[in-house]
Amino acid sequence: MTYIIRRLLLLIPVLIGVSILTFFIINSAGDPVTPYLQNPEHTTPEQRQLIIEKYHLDEPPYIRYFYWLSNVLHGDLGYSTEAGGLPVTEAIAKKFPATFELTLIAMFFSIVFGISLGTISAVRANSPVDQSTRILALIGVSIPVFWLGLMLLYVFYYQFNIHDMMPAGRYSKPDFVDDDITFYTNFYLIDSILNGNPRLFWNVLMHLILPSITLAFASTAIIIRIMRASMLDVLGAEYVVSARAKGLPERVVIRKHARRNAMIPTTTVIGLSFGGLLGGAVVTETVFNWPGLGQWSIKAAQNLDTGGIMGFTLLVAIIYVLANLVVDVIYAYLDPRVRLD
Amino acid sequence: MEPVEDEELPEETLPEELPKDVKKGGPSKGKMWAIIIVAIIVIAAIAGAWGLGLFGGGEDENEPPTDGAEATTGTTIEIGESVSFTSLAADSDGEIELYEWFFGDGTNLSGDAAAARNATHTYDYGGWYWVYHLVTDDDGATADNEDSMIRVIVKLYDPGELEELTNDTAPFAFLSADLDIIEINDTVTFDMTGCYGIEYNESYNGTGDQWNMSWEYLTDIVLDYGDGSDPVDITPAEEMTDTHQYTASGHYAAALTVTSTNGESTTVMRTIHVLSPEAASVGDVKNPNTYIYVTIGEPQYLDPAVNYETAGGEVLQNVYETLIWYDGDSAEDLVPMLATEVPSIANGLISEDGLNYTFNLRSGVTFHDGTAMDAADVEYSIERVLRIHDPAGPSWMLEQVMTDYISYYIGETVGTWIADSYNASWLIDALPSDPDHVIDDEDVRAVSEASIDQVDSDTITIRLTHPYPGFLQIMAYTIGSVVSMDYVEANGGVEDGVHNDWMDQHTCGSGPYKLVEWDIGSGIQLTRNDDYWGPAPSIKNVFILLATDPNTRMLMLQAGDADGIDLDIKYESLFQSADYRISKGHASFDMMFAGFNMEINATAAASQYGSTVPSDFFQDKNVRQAFVHLINYTLYIESVRKGNGLAANGPIPQGMFGFNESIPYYEYNLTAAEEYFKAAINEGTGNSWWDDGFTIALIYNAGNEYRETACQFMKQALESLGAPGGFEARIFALDWPSYLNALQQTPSPFPMFWLGWGPDYADPDDYVTPFLDSTYGVFPGAYTGYENASIDTLARQAAAELDLDLRYDLYSEISMLCYEDAPYIWFYQAQNFHIERSWISGYYYNPMYSNLYYPALSKG
Numbered sequence A: 001m002t003y004i005i006r007r008l009l010l011l012i013p014v015l016i017g018v019s020i021l022t023f024f025i026i027n028s029a030g031d032p033v034t035p036y037l038q039n040p041e042h043t044t045p046e047q048r049q050l051i052i053e054k055y056h057l058d059e060p061p062y063i064r065y066f067y068w069l070s071n072v073l074h075g076d077l078g079y080s081t082e083a084g085g086l087p088v089t090e091a092i093a094k095k096f097p098a099t100f101e102l103t104l105i106a107m108f109f110s111i112v113f114g115i116s117l118g119t120i121s122a123v124r125a126n127s128p129v130d131q132s133t134r135i136l137a138l139i140g141v142s143i144p145v146f147w148l149g150l151m152l153l154y155v156f157y158y159q160f161n162i163h164d165m166m167p168a169g170r171y172s173k174p175d176f177v178d179d180d181i182t183f184y185t186n187f188y189l190i191d192s193i194l195n196g197n198p199r200l201f202w203n204v205l206m207h208l209i210l211p212s213i214t215l216a217f218a219s220t221a222i223i224i225r226i227m228r229a230s231m232l233d234v235l236g237a238e239y240v241v242s243a244r245a246k247g248l249p250e251r252v253v254i255r256k257h258a259r260r261n262a263m264i265p266t267t268t269v270i271g272l273s274f275g276g277l278l279g280g281a282v283v284t285e286t287v288f289n290w291p292g293l294g295q296w297s298i299k300a301a302q303n304l305d306t307g308g309i310m311g312f313t314l315l316v317a318i319i320y321v322l323a324n325l326v327v328d329v330i331y332a333y334l335d336p337r338v339r340l341d
Numbered sequence B: 001m002e003p004v005e006d007e008e009l010p011e012e013t014l015p016e017e018l019p020k021d022v023k024k025g026g027p028s029k030g031k032m033w034a035i036i037i038v039a040i041i042v043i044a045a046i047a048g049a050w051g052l053g054l055f056g057g058g059e060d061e062n063e064p065p066t067d068g069a070e071a072t073t074g075t076t077i078e079i080g081e082s083v084s085f086t087s088l089a090a091d092s093d094g095e096i097e098l099y100e101w102f103f104g105d106g107t108n109l110s111g112d113a114a115a116a117r118n119a120t121h122t123y124d125y126g127g128w129y130w131v132y133h134l135v136t137d138d139d140g141a142t143a144d145n146e147d148s149m150i151r152v153i154v155k156l157y158d159p160g161e162l163e164e165l166t167n168d169t170a171p172f173a174f175l176s177a178d179l180d181i182i183e184i185n186d187t188v189t190f191d192m193t194g195c196y197g198i199e200y201n202e203s204y205n206g207t208g209d210q211w212n213m214s215w216e217y218l219t220d221i222v223l224d225y226g227d228g229s230d231p232v233d234i235t236p237a238e239e240m241t242d243t244h245q246y247t248a249s250g251h252y253a254a255a256l257t258v259t260s261t262n263g264e265s266t267t268v269m270r271t272i273h274v275l276s277p278e279a280a281s282v283g284d285v286k287n288p289n290t291y292i293y294v295t296i297g298e299p300q301y302l303d304p305a306v307n308y309e310t311a312g313g314e315v316l317q318n319v320y321e322t323l324i325w326y327d328g329d330s331a332e333d334l335v336p337m338l339a340t341e342v343p344s345i346a347n348g349l350i351s352e353d354g355l356n357y358t359f360n361l362r363s364g365v366t367f368h369d370g371t372a373m374d375a376a377d378v379e380y381s382i383e384r385v386l387r388i389h390d391p392a393g394p395s396w397m398l399e400q401v402m403t404d405y406i407s408y409y410i411g412e413t414v415g416t417w418i419a420d421s422y423n424a425s426w427l428i429d430a431l432p433s434d435p436d437h438v439i440d441d442e443d444v445r446a447v448s449e450a451s452i453d454q455v456d457s458d459t460i461t462i463r464l465t466h467p468y469p470g471f472l473q474i475m476a477y478t479i480g481s482v483v484s485m486d487y488v489e490a491n492g493g494v495e496d497g498v499h500n501d502w503m504d505q506h507t508c509g510s511g512p513y514k515l516v517e518w519d520i521g522s523g524i525q526l527t528r529n530d531d532y533w534g535p536a537p538s539i540k541n542v543f544i545l546l547a548t549d550p551n552t553r554m555l556m557l558q559a560g561d562a563d564g565i566d567l568d569i570k571y572e573s574l575f576q577s578a579d580y581r582i583s584k585g586h587a588s589f590d591m592m593f594a595g596f597n598m599e600i601n602a603t604a605a606a607s608q609y610g611s612t613v614p615s616d617f618f619q620d621k622n623v624r625q626a627f628v629h630l631i632n633y634t635l636y637i638e639s640v641r642k643g644n645g646l647a648a649n650g651p652i653p654q655g656m657f658g659f660n661e662s663i664p665y666y667e668y669n670l671t672a673a674e675e676y677f678k679a680a681i682n683e684g685t686g687n688s689w690w691d692d693g694f695t696i697a698l699i700y701n702a703g704n705e706y707r708e709t710a711c712q713f714m715k716q717a718l719e720s721l722g723a724p725g726g727f728e729a730r731i732f733a734l735d736w737p738s739y740l741n742a743l744q745q746t747p748s749p750f751p752m753f754w755l756g757w758g759p760d761y762a763d764p765d766d767y768v769t770p771f772l773d774s775t776y777g778v779f780p781g782a783y784t785g786y787e788n789a790s791i792d793t794l795a796r797q798a799a800a801e802l803d804l805d806l807r808y809d810l811y812s813e814i815s816m817l818c819y820e821d822a823p824y825i826w827f828y829q830a831q832n833f834h835i836e837r838s839w840i841s842g843y844y845y846n847p848m849y850s851n852l853y854y855p856a857l858s859k860g
Helices: A002-029 A045-054 A061-073 A088-123 A128-142 A145-159 A188-194 A198-235 A238-245 A250-279 A282-287 A293-302 A306-334 A336-340 B022-051 B159-163 B310-319 B375-388 B396-402 B414-420 B425-429 B441-450 B471-476 B485-490 B550-559 B569-575 B602-609 B621-628 B633-640 B670-679 B705-720 B736-744 B765-772 B778-784 B789-800 B804-821
Strands: B069-071 B082-087 B096-102 B108-111 B118-122 B126-137 B142-144 B150-154 B187-191 B197-201 B210-214 B218-224 B241-245 B250-260 B265-274 B290-295 B324-327 B330-336 B356-360 B452-456 B459-463 B513-519 B523-528 B541-546 B580-596 B694-701 B727-734 B752-757 B824-837
Touching (some): A088 A198, A088 A250, A088 A293, A145 A282, A198 A282, A238 A250, A293 A306, B069 B126, B069 B150, B082 B126, B096 B118, B290 B550, B310 B523, B324 B471, B375 B441, B396 B471, B441 B452, B569 B580, B621 B670, B633 B705, B670 B705, B694 B736, B705 B727, B752 B765, B765 B778, B765 B789, B765 B804
Antiparallel strands (some): B069 B082, B452 B459
């Protein structure tokens, strides 16, 4: 517990560093007033002046930073023009669940297939199973994401004519015109249960499958590779030999002795790729028209929506840092030596 | 280095003997996984085969065959050539007994597999054909390729033929049809305009031997509809059209035979396919009550007072209504909408001096919030535009004629504004009499209120400061939308000089559709307004969804989930089946042009792009004239635009009042260009530019292939001239924001720039002033520095001229002066391209619409 608290405290300087970087990058890129304008193109000089005073934008940058930080901590990150002029925090509240839901499912696929295929690959090294898994992994890392997404759409949505996979948003809105749906959490799988609407649940689930497979493909491949490599290392280690020597069934050796140790490096990769998936779903979200963070961030960057860029940067930084923290905690669980440090 | 130790041994009993090969435990696991993977693959394969329809279903009932056909040779051929087809028909539970082919020219072929599985047919006449294929299985069930018929195009004539004309040359025949896959009782309009005969004339124009082509040399024109009804004789004329209603399903060959004075005749054909009732039935249509349009852009705002782009315009034109609107596909003719009559001087609703416009309002109209529409709402809506006066929005259209741009003078004195204005007494009276009074929003409000009068609850009068015949067209733009006063007042009201944030994203109009939801980043949902005063729209729900990737949009159209999509014409060839209907070739009002910068920032141009031309390079008319002759316009439109563009002869687009076809078009003429370059003097040296040479930078916005190719056309032509001084063009691409930014610098480092111009309202003044007026025009003012005093005078005179004939002549004069002065290169006028599923009907193109007007459409 103290370990976790210590790690949480260590987060603070990291986040301060991130915030300083974000602040100065944004301030070097454009007018410091724009993030606070709902309609940057249509603002009167009086409105500008009010904002300058309210946010102390006429102070030198190092003082402005503290005002800015205080606003951020109070949840005021300004407005995002690419989210229709919504406050950045509201935009995040709307877009984050979309991407998070997608990423969770994608990670689920990645972890299940990555670890199991990686393990088999190592245990049956150089067998046909191993070879085909390695080829699959190679394909996984080299296949262009947009192409994979389109091919999946072509086969499942068009050829197999699975109407519920319509690539426009997170569910087929036109099919639910007569349903009264309230989105409480913006996690649509949960919301569809809360609405007691099994048809919606199915539709949301079908919408999630193709983009999450697309998103999961590359990270699965990486997890397979790492898992296989570290599993091979571990299988040659003395404690595995001794575990076998004392007569444990191979299944137990693999599961409890070898795999658990081999998971240590894999966990790092999983944690980092989770952060990466959340921030990097840009292409997948474009192909499937997924109204999440990826789409929003790319539009924000293209159109110099400074509020949006700032909010997105901070969010991704925090997610990365948190993902790292979670990885470290799992590390501690997997490897007691870490706790002793 | 203690490894993690297992806590305890598993509960299973230990084997009696230790395994000799410790790996033995593993393989069973691996096998299990291999089996699972194989099982997954097998299941996927079965699912795939099932999805592709390879498996038959029940055992007792006959499964009907499936049909399809493909051409195994090219389908664009010349007269007398043939095309081979092969059947793709299959029957899962038997054999195909009968294969039938209908080649579209009235002939057919039928037989068993040996005789007619493959077919080859020779086409004797030019024209456009559909090839229809029908199969029958051994149980008598049939299938056809009605949803994917093969298009065969037989060229109308051999180009070489026209080069060697003789007294026996056959006339040229041309037959087009607005629709060629129709339902029973649909009417087809045939167009035969462009048929002509050929005659030899010895003394034509005194130029010696000459072949003339004209419809006047035609003697007989016979059109056979192909459905057994009597052929009709068409009287030769410059324009020839005919309509025919097809009352039974079938595959018909409409044939046109024209005979010319030399006794020769030519026949061309066009297949008309009338769908069988089952194919045309609603059963096949997905989401019969819903129209789904998938597009790339989202509205900026949904407030008609501030929105100034087409994605928002599309929603606005369906949920709001203006007093007057366009008549069907015409951008010139207006019809009353919320008014009962279109004002004119003749009906007395426009005063003789052209200043007062009176609108009588329709009664019984309610807004979506249930309140009734009356004159107070109309006055409120117009004043709202003037009071918000967003300089980036469309409010200038009303301000230019109603308040003389007073909002632009906030912070300046009343005296300054009066000096620049048309001195409208009712506006001046609304202001403080002190000429040194500084104008603020309060004054803008007073002036706005003075410019519009509520006569009674059904009548309003708008006062213009000067005559402006384009005003009616302005009122037809979405800026003239009438909003519910009660609704706006309940949601923030009007604040001078700022947007109403609520109204930017919510609507309350009287239109045929209501906005249900705008889910930003995802799409828009509209639903039919069941209390609409006019005829109820046929389609209940409308979804405008976003998909930025064109492949995704195309898949949605193919799957039938999208009824229409935004698509570039370059994908047209992928949609050549009866499932889709394409509308194209109608003139839009979008002009693509290149402007000459007459005040180049030569220093920046030299350092950034290596350009060597001086700042005033394009002030020399000879230089401009030389450049306009460098572009091969015909080739550009044909090869780059794939024929989807019209040549343009000036700022006024075809289809708009003031367009005059007799104004000459710039031509591709390198000899002329050379002469102009020889006549253009480099003032720095006193030599001609031809002798001195130059390097010029051509810059376009990255990703715009049309502009990129335009730059290449120019570069190639310029460098091919072989000028002794050496001409060089360097092409650069900038991303759009940087491009715009550099262009908007004064002076700009771009020697030339490429831009497009779309209509605000359908009046020539919206083209002539921005392009040519040195004071009020956006391009001369901000980009080119062009100045021509005669054009300035004529443009202002034409803008205010109430006599339409006189006005037309003024615009012709301006266009001619513009042609001679060559301040721009007119690349082309764009044409529309729209694709939809063929189960949608009612679509027509109006260049002033923002995409679709849903009440016109129906489905199934």
